[in-house]
Amino acid sequence: MGLVILIVFCAALALSVPIGIALGISALSGLMYISFDPDFIILLPQKFMAGLDSFPLLAIPLFILAGSIMSHGGIARRIVDLTLVFFGRIRGGLGIVVTVSTFFFGAICGSGSAKTAAIGSVMFPEMKRNKYPAELATAIFAAAGGASSLVPPSIDLIVIGVVANISIGGLFAAGLLPSLINLTALVVLVYFFARKLDLPMGPQLPWSKKLKIIRDGILPMFMIVIVLGGIYGGIFTPTEAAAVAVVYGFCLSFFLYRELRPADLKKALLQTASLSGVVLIMLGTASMISFVLTFERIPHQIAGAITHYASNWIIFVLFVNIVFLILGMVMDALPAIIVLMPIIVPVAISLGMNPLHLGILVEANVGLGMITPPVGICLYVACGISKVPLEKSIRTLMPFMLVLLITLLIISYIPQITLFLPKLLGF
């Protein structure tokens, strides 16, 4: 029966049925295979509801909304300015600023594509003025957006936590050091590019202006303290932190900076609705599939097969990386997370791995999948900003993908990097 589901799913995808519906159709085919009893199909809406009915998942639209409000309300701009003060005077400063500010912005905003869009659209005109090749700018936007998906509070980390029953706070803590590794690697790569292409430094700013920018940037940065500090300190749950982030971001950009007009707020709300719809339908229909598979004990069989071939965690991790990399290339990673995580987490535990480590390395794969063609959401968004055709961007993107692949292997095979902070914080 697993084969039937797989064939139906692939056929539906190839025909360009939206992924969310393709998942539902394959779940339906699985149910019909089990029994032709039409009463059985009532399980589909029931599982759809059950898949969405969870308080931690509420953090997803809320973090998307927080990011959306902040990019419309001038907060993305302030974060960029702030990093410009600190990193602008290095060779290739603008490129480095893009990378660093995408990561900082990522600590407030949950969605990879929204980060890429927010920072990219602010920085692209500036980079063009400074003679950055458009392909390089595109590659930097995409790579920073994808690689920063390890930065808490990313949407996929929330989903991983919910479906695999791992502490979301723990995942948020575990993601910090690996994302720092990604950030460092990208910054070094951008620096090398800047050396090779002889790119200029950022503008020299007078001290008075610098101080003003720093003063302006402190409040947006304080948001990161509230969100992450609040979660790590046990003051509130990730969902509550997201709601607080929305309210804080709204107050900053509406009352203090007065840059968020009511029209922008509407735009932010609708963008959030649209993006949430894309994510939530997949969550609902993927849990239909999970149910059908579990009903037929297929996860059990898959897990058995995995343990048969992967006798230790080193091979297992290699296997997980390959599967998620391939899936991440051809489709959105979310359905893969929802269906596969509950299967592989028990296997990982039986091989002596910490589930936090598994969650983070899967997320590192997901981040890489966001920039790999043919289906890479961050790559699409970055190309949309720079108007570089997708095919042309790939050559410049290659070194970035390679570097992120190397950091992926580092994150995969040195679990201490991932586990240091969660252990320190007691997750």
Place this chain on the structure above:
Amino acid sequence: METDSTKQATKGLYRQPLELVLSLILVSIVGVTFIQVLFRYIFHLSLAWSEELARYLFLWLGALASAYAFKTKSHFALRFLVDRLGGKARDWIDTLVVFIVSAFLILFVWKSLVFSISMARQIAPSTKIPMAVPYSSAWVGGTLMLYYVLRNWRLDRSTKKQGKSGPER
């Protein structure tokens, strides 16, 4: 991707009920969750109903936002295989996809309706809302999804007939 299409939709927003409802749901989720934190820390009073209410609002958000994402054509679909095909074959496949998606949605709506009716007598533990209220989101959302799938299909066809190329994803 979704930004361009949302931009179009933003024009004349509040004559559009779906957009209005979605915005209201989002704002209410933020409000309810924020109040929950506020009550716990400022008034030292943990609310019993807030989490449940937020979850039910979220179910409605999930169903309606999925429909809205059909309206803005934001859903992920693998286009790169189909786009390689020539015009005629592609049109044919697009129609087939609309047929498949609609068939699934009709089944989903029908079964969701049966499911909500069977839940009509159950009452939510802390908000005392009948469970049919949150569960009805599935068939309402499904119906709207069906509507937008068919509407997009019709619009695409009429633009093609006029000799213009259909809107790009």
